[in-house]
Amino acid sequence: MSSKRQRTLRPHRNGAAAWLYLLPSLVVITVFLIYPLFKVLRMGFYQKYVFITDTGSGFGLDALAYVLSDPVYHRALSNTCFITFVGVPITVALALGIAVMIDSIPRFKGIFQNLYFLPYVTTVYAVGTVFKWLFHSDYGYINFFFKFLGLEPQAWMTDPNLVTLSVTIFTIWNGLALKIILFLAGLQKVDKQYYQAARIDGTSRRRVFFRITLPLLSPTIWMVSMISFIHAFKTYSAVVAMFDKEAAGPGNSAITVVFYIYNMFFKKGQVHYAAAAAIVFLVIIITMTALQKIVAKKFTYYG
Amino acid sequence: MDMKLTLEHVTKDFSGTLAVNDISLTMQDGKLTGLLGPSGCGKSTLLYMIAGLEQVTSGHIYFDGQDVTTLPAETRGVGLVFQNYALYPHMTVEQNIMFPLLNARVKKESAQKKAREMARFVQIEEYMHRKPAQLSGGQQQRVAIARALVKSPQILLLDEPLSNLDARLRLDLREEIRRIQKETGVTTIFVTHDQEEAMSITDELVLMKNGIIQQIAAPQAMYRYPQSRFVASFLGNPPISFFNMVAENGLVELSPNLKLKFPISLSGPVVLGIRPEGWALGSGIVVEFLSVSVRGREQYVSFMLHGQKAYAILDTENAVKPGDRLSLALKPYCVHLFDPENGLRLGKGDAHYVE
């Protein structure tokens, strides 16, 4: 009898208490997350918008249509995709390689600890300034190196066809430190006995890496890739750090999606276009996340 | 397939700790040798040096006369079962067993066939497509043995393979290991710190302490003729009891009715070791029981003997209780004489009664 009463009472009481506890955070989430989200969604479908009075009217797909046919937005999308789908695999592979190398030489661990942590604690803007000089057409070390190798020096910061590549190289380098640290932490968790077993089993170095290290590290690799993809998709500060807030390189040639949205909103005051661009972006990100979830199930081993 | 394994003055120095200290021995080919000793005595270290996972500090290791001291692990043809199995968690049982074969560039079909044969041999063929995490400890252990055996190793090394299992399973699996070893005839070293396990399945026992070999003998011989106090106390459960006595020309008198003559002529202080199963009700020495505990088919009793506590295992035919004063007889071959200074055995053979 009594247990039955408890069973019917408990969830009710707990439910009420739970809601009460949740209330403060729910208020915060509603005010700062859900309300703005709906506001953006609404804005994206205004037909007319007056910036000074912050009022819009009408409901239609005009803003969306404008953004989707805007060549600058196309440029922003293709640049962002380049930074993401070319940059991230390279930076993840590079970080993994370096981490495995450092991990295999115990004596190096201490020495490298500071070296590879350094870029992580310096701000992206400071690093950007350094890269500006590295990429400098006349005085930059990269062109110096190119000349040394007998290659044609390039206008890294001013050639519209090259600036996105420069930004990608910058993001690759800038994100390396954190990824190496995450991979080293992941490698630490792999039981060394598997490597001893592999040696006894006569496994070649290549096979140890591909058949043991990679699969056992796959949860970390996956996590790092996820973070990197999302981070790369939101690339903005790297562009600002290398160029300026005013323009993403010559003729905005290095523009990214977030830079585009920012520009539309603050520079041009076209809030409904900015909102429409954000909506398109949101749809792309949601699709990608869904895809990643499906792929994750197939490829990762969770020990 | 069997192979003679010889160690010559093998030493391992872990920056100050002598984990293995000048060990020389020859393991009989095709036999199951037990490596026994308390925790931290260097068993795993010795095993890893034989496997090639650890470098020796000094000394030499020979497989069938060939010096393998500096050969890397992968070229030694050794199968090793780790204490915690170290099965690759992301591979199925089949992939785990096939792994060493694929490393050796065996064709996939024949590797699969061989893996299946091996799985049948250790009786795990119905789990071929499971991951290790989906297996019980005993099943994992069989997979580990299959993986070690599949490449037909010349030497099989087992590092406390049963220590993670429950008592019942250990009993079954140690017989299983014995069967597998007998059928394959592979020279095997079985590390354990469980003396009962070591005694029950091995052909020969190597007892270690602090990196030094204490005695090498067949299990029964080591139990019957322990070469030192340490060996005597390490083997046997409940353990042997020791008494400080005085010998006169090899004769030790426990009571006027119980005099033992040892095969050595020596006078002075000695340590007498008496195995608890050596006692039985009968004429000899009268003692008063302090405690009695009945364990199934036998009872453990304690009593004072020459001011020192002694233990005995008696059969349950005659029930006894604390406070009983009864006469006990002693089987002479269960009594051993040791030097009180260095703990070494005094006298080679058995003791016998004298009137």
Ligand SMILES: Nc1ncnc2c1ncn2[C@@H]1O[C@H](COP(=O)(O)OP(=O)(O)OP(=O)(O)O)[C@@H](O)[C@H]1O
């Ligand atoms: N890599 C190492 N570095 C330093 N000391 C070590 C190392 N490995 C083992 N030792 C030391 O060597 C000694 C022997 O260790 P070992 O692992 O061989 O013992 P064991 O007999 O296998 O013990 P257990 O029964 O607990 O497994 C111990 O004192 C241990 O602390």
Ligand SMILES: [Mg+2]
């Ligand atoms: Mg050990």
